[in-house]
Amino acid sequence: MKKPLLSLFLGIFMCLTSQAQENYFFPGETFDPNVPSPSEFLGYKIGDWHTRYDLIVKYFEKLDELSEMASLKTIGYTHELRPKIILTIASKANMANLEEIRLTQLQLADPSQPKPDVSSMPSIIHQGYGVHGNEPSSAEAAMLTAYWLLASQSDLAKNLRDNAVVHFDPTVNPDGRDRHSHWANTNKGFPPVADPMDREHNEVWPGGRTNHYWFDLNRDWLPLAHPESQAKIAWYHTWYPNVTTDFHEMGTNSTYFFEPTKPYGSENPVVPRKNYDDINTRFAKYFSKYLDEIGSLYWTKEVFDNSYPGYGSTYPDIHGGLGLVFEQASSRGHLQSSQRGDISFEFTIRNHVRSSLATMEAALDNKDFMHDYLREFFETAVSEGAKDPAKNYVFGDEFDENRNRMFVQFLMDHQIKVYENTDDLSLGGYDFKKGKSWVVPTSQPQYRMVRTMFEEVTEFADSVFYDASTWTMAHAYGMPYAAGPSVKLGEQVTNNTPTPYEFPEGKAYAYLIDWSDYYAPKNAF
Structure with missing residues (x-):
């Protein structure tokens, strides 16, 4: 058999084989014979075995290798x-x-x-x-x-x-x-x-x-x-x-x-x-x-x-x-x-x-x-945030620097804009010190995530829940916070890294650790 005819025959055979293997999922469909079906690649019909994750990755790697798409x-x-x-x-x-x-x-x-x-x-x-x-x-x-x-x-x-x-x-x-x-x-x-x-x-x-x-x-x-x-x-x-x-x-x-x-x-x-x-x-x-x-x-x-x-x-x-x-x-x-x-x-x-x-x-x-x-x-x-009576949420733990930085980073991971607090403030029964507290304005694109982090939702139209019924993340971090009026915003936080303890070099009988810090248990043990 001449090579062009052999290639044509093999192409048609591969196409028909691929279609037959996945016909249960895609009846009557025609597929590019140059792309192997999952069954072709794995060597068993989909559904016969539970595919290991490394083989799923390998199959996707093969698709990446074979196609510019x-x-x-x-x-x-x-x-x-x-x-x-x-x-x-x-x-x-x-x-x-x-x-x-x-x-x-x-x-x-x-x-x-x-x-x-x-x-x-x-x-x-x-x-x-x-x-x-x-x-x-x-x-x-x-x-x-x-x-x-x-x-x-x-x-x-x-x-x-x-x-x-x-x-x-x-x-x-x-x-x-x-x-x-x-x-x-x-x-x-x-x-x-x-x-x-x-x-x-x-x-x-x-x-x-x-x-x-x-x-x-x-x-x-x-x-x-x-x-x-x-x-x-x-x-x-x-x-x-x-x-x-x-x-x-x-x-x-x-x-x-x-x-x-x-x-x-x-x-x-x-x-x-x-x-x-x-x-x-x-x-x-x-x-x-x-x-x-x-x-x-x-x-x-x-x-x-x-x-x-x-x-x-x-x-x-x-x-x-x-x-x-x-x-x-x-x-x-x-x-x-x-x-x-x-x-x-x-x-x-x-x-x-x-x-x-x-x-x-x-x-x-x-x-x-x-x-x-x-x-x-x-x-x-943004517009709803501008109308919110709470123009800002101010938060900060005066004594736990790393708890503060963990929470700031958490908010930033969700693309919430966080700013330095430049003044000493008293809000909601808390005293927030400048340099040790931060401000989250409500008028920002992530306003709805801001609400998610700070609002306390206690009343619901339906008392039946599939799962969680509360999620105020500021409480999950044990973070002092309060809603307040417009306050002066400092610089937006863009670089924020928690800093675990670094013990001094040299011989020592023991180390004294401030137990109020978030990382204290991690460093003690």
Whole structure:
């Protein structure tokens, strides 16, 4: 056989093989044969095994290697030193112009800057998966969705590549995912065992939900206690995505949940009603359409809430975007019986793939609307902050320098503007000394995050909460603070570093440590 014919034959064979392997997820689709499907790359059909995180990273590295439309970036590392990655997919033209696109998006989110022409701007979509490690279907869906976006020859995929920049975070919690994947794979039955009492479906404590230190990272977008969240938030503020997804799993006997969440009383008090009453409704129509097409059952509005700012689906709502939570009934293994029959791992993955595609189509169709909303969000933040009776929040601990600096840095990590206090002030029963206290004005683009840090919300329309009902971070730091009138602002803080003790060199029998300092226990032990 001549070489050109052989190449043609092999190309057609590879294309058909790829399509056959992923046909369950993308029936009838045509793909670029030069881009391997996840099944081709991994050597097993998606859903047959729980994919280890290092293999997910390797697959994304392969996409980055093969295509000019894909770019992989490491944004940080977990406690167990697994890389935190973001895969970005867009057209060649947009990839070549990516930094300008990013800066224009930041300009749109800054009301002090001229508003750019939103009609010429691509939609910025952030697909986030797997914050809970033992809710594993979403990370598999991340690989499939990235493959579809990069390789599909459909009109929708081409339109998305041309008019959107899509960022994939395949696993927010890599350490927990690998802990669960190891359990599910090593306890897998041959053939699969659907009995809920089987060992595969009942992982030992502490399970894979949490990270290395057993912390639930879906509560950490606000406190930023862990490197996974710190890296994620630092990256988030370099883009301000229009839409951010947050894929989860729930009990096996449920079906599928998408937003809106439970209305009135369960929403965060600083998020504009437009987000809940208009934008969520716009997007929900796409989710129902995509799930109807494959006959998957779903529900919405009945439970879950968006109250706590530290959720992955709420934090974006407080930054001019749309945060979306999805909940899929879990197979908690490879196959498990439920009230509606056996649920396979493959089935749970497919539902999340459908919602991923629906999200991108909805974001694209509402591109200009979401860009306009991003600018409107920050403009109204400044104007509402100017009308707030509390013109400033003053804070500071006279005796604990490092506690002060930790809190200042925390506010800055959330892009809140902080200024030096230049006068001695008495407010709210506290005395704030110049040089040892700071001022946060309310009239600033991050006004709604300022409220999140300092306001004390004690009354709610709905007494039923899924989770946290309080989050005033100034109290979490034990920080003295008070709301007050306009005060003189000193220099804006731009360089702020906590300073642990440095013990003097030379021989010593003992060291005396001032126990009022935040770092005292760390240095004593």
